[in-house]
Amino acid sequence: MLPDRSSLxxxxxxxxxxxxxxCVVWDLDNTLWHGVLLEDESxxxxxxxxxxxxTLDSRGILQSVxxxxxxxxxxxxxxxxxxxxxxLHPRIGWNSKSSCIxxxxxxxxxxxxxxxxxxxxxxxxxxxxxSCPGVLCFDAADIDRLPDMPEFNPGLxxxxxxxxxxxYINDMRRSKEEEEFTGxxxxxxxxxxxxxxxxxxxxxDLRRAEELTVRTNQLNATGYTYxxxxxxxFRLSDRHMLLMARLEDxxxxxxxxxxxxxxxxxxxxxxxxxxxxxxxxSRGAGSIMLNYIMQLxxxxxxxxxxxxxxNGRNRMMEITYRxxxxxxxxxxxxxxxxxxxxxxxxxxxxxxxxxxxx
Numbered sequence: 001m002l003p004d005r006s007s008l009x010x011x012x013x014x015x016x017x018x019x020x021x022x023c024v025v026w027d028l029d030n031t032l033w034h035g036v037l038l039e040d041e042s043x044x045x046x047x048x049x050x051x052x053x054x055t056l057d058s059r060g061i062l063q064s065v066x067x068x069x070x071x072x073x074x075x076x077x078x079x080x081x082x083x084x085x086x087x088l089h090p091r092i093g094w095n096s097k098s099s100c101i102x103x104x105x106x107x108x109x110x111x112x113x114x115x116x117x118x119x120x121x122x123x124x125x126x127x128x129x130x131s132c133p134g135v136l137c138f139d140a141a142d143i144d145r146l147p148d149m150p151e152f153n154p155g156l157x158x159x160x161x162x163x164x165x166x167x168y169i170n171d172m173r174r175s176k177e178e179e180e181f182t183g184x185x186x187x188x189x190x191x192x193x194x195x196x197x198x199x200x201x202x203x204x205d206l207r208r209a210e211e212l213t214v215r216t217n218q219l220n221a222t223g224y225t226y227x228x229x230x231x232x233x234f235r236l237s238d239r240h241m242l243l244m245a246r247l248e249d250x251x252x253x254x255x256x257x258x259x260x261x262x263x264x265x266x267x268x269x270x271x272x273x274x275x276x277x278x279x280x281x282s283r284g285a286g287s288i289m290l291n292y293i294m295q296l297x298x299x300x301x302x303x304x305x306x307x308x309x310x311n312g313r314n315r316m317m318e319i320t321y322r323x324x325x326x327x328x329x330x331x332x333x334x335x336x337x338x339x340x341x342x343x344x345x346x347x348x349x350x351x352x353x354x355x356x357x358x
Contacts, residue, residue: 020214021136021151022110024056025101026087027119028067028074031140037069037077045081048144053086055147059154060161062108062168065090066100066117088168097124098131108168109278111217111313116151118143156211160255170251171279189283189351192249196285198258198292198356201242206231208256209244212275219286220275221317222309222335226261239264245289247280254280258289269297270337271306274317284349286320291346292356294324298342305329308336 029036035043053063064087067074071092078084089107091100097119105112113134119125120140129137136151146152154161174192181188201209206228213225226234234240245258257280261273271293276286297304306326308318318336324346326338348354 019151020114020154021061021116022114022215023062023064023104023108024116024118024146024152025064025066025097025104026053027097027117027121027124027140028065028069028092030120031118032065032083033077033081037073041073041077043077045083046140046143050081050083052143052146053083056152057086057165058162059152059157060164061152061154062088062110062165064088064104064108065092066097066104067092068094086165088165088172096127096131098128101128101132101135109218109281116146154211154214156207156214158208158211160208161211163253163255167253167255167279170254174249174251186349186351189349192251192351194247194249194283194352196288196352196354197246198243198289198354199246200357201231201235201244201259203232203235205244205256206235209242209259212256212259212277213273216275216277217311218278218313219281219317220273220311220314221271221321222273222307223311223314224273224309226273234261241269243289243293245276245285247283247285258285260289260293262293264302268303268305269293271304274306274320281316284352286317287324287346288348288352288354290320290324291348292354294340294342294345297340298345304340304342306338306340308338309334310336 026032031046032049033043033045037043056063069092074092075084078087089104091103097117101115101117102112105115112132116136116138117125117128118138118140125137128135138146178188209231210226210228217223231242234242241262241264243260244256246256247254254277257277259273259275260271263270263272274286274290294304306321308321321338324340325344326340328336329339330337
């Protein structure tokens with residue numbers, strides 16, 4: 001029997017999700033290395049620290065730094081040990097560790113409660129725990145056991161996972177160029193040479209599809225999560241359509257960034273799941289994928305509905321639906337049923353080449 005998520009509430013579904021760490025923030029002095037850098041520059045890396053960092057990186061877990069230190073001196077030492085490339089948006093200075101973590105979270109667009117923090121000082125860990133209660137804090141003496149903890153074992157390690165850090169680095173390069181760009185936003189988007197592929201998910205795509213349902217909260221219209229086997233049953237079902245989206249531009253690939261599940265009735269289709277990676281929020285990929293589904297429904301002379309289940313963080317997905325012309329059709333508990341008349345379906349924007357399966 002195919003799985004049904006229509007009776008779930010947002011709290012029911014949230015309870016099913018395990019806590020996985022998406023980013024680890026490291027202190028430096030007497031944590032990543034033995035010694036205090038500003039007292040003696042001949043500090044020594046902590047035993048197994050480099051191995052732990054590489055292991056977490058290979059699982060798609062991002063990493064950064066929050067350290068009371070001189071920025072130039074600390075980065076020079078990280079370069080010397082070949083470690084600087086692993087740390088995104090490092091915060092090295094004299095601010096509180098909690099404020100550093102909050103700024104890193106904002107830069108990465110990741111919720112603070114998906115962070116872990118490592119520091120040798122109990123008062124620093126206490127400060128972070130108090131100010132950012134969702135952050136898991138660890139003593140530097142415990143780093144060897146991190147790779148074996150369930151929070152650091154997402155289970156799903158896909159090709160996209162292994163490239164996650166590089167994708168974020170590409171995003172940083174894009175952001176820098178966008179900040180320096182002086183023309184209209186549409187001109188900048190056109191300069192990227194974006195290509196968006198929308199296609200029926202194949203078996204080889206299902207691990208990434210499962211990962212997207214587990215990791216994506218902000219841009220997930222219903223918050224539903226599905227296992228590999230559930231997704232495969234949808235893929236093989238004549239009553240469902242499982243679509244994925246992949247995006248690339250001149251900076252490189254964003255990877256598989258979108259997923260949609262459509263339940264196909266005789267005269268009505270229902271979008272059961274629509275989600276997008278947060279990294280493409282400003283690229284309009286969610287609206288493009290939704291417009292593609294609308295075009296398909298109109299071409300097949302089918303009514304189109306969509307489910308929306310608020311989870312406290314996915315307001316942007318409701319806005320995406322409303323902007324596309326979806327209106328209230330029904331409500332069951334917290335679940336909204338939206339419907340689109342398909343009288344006005346937008347064409348794809350000129351700044352992106354859309355390549356879609358027929």
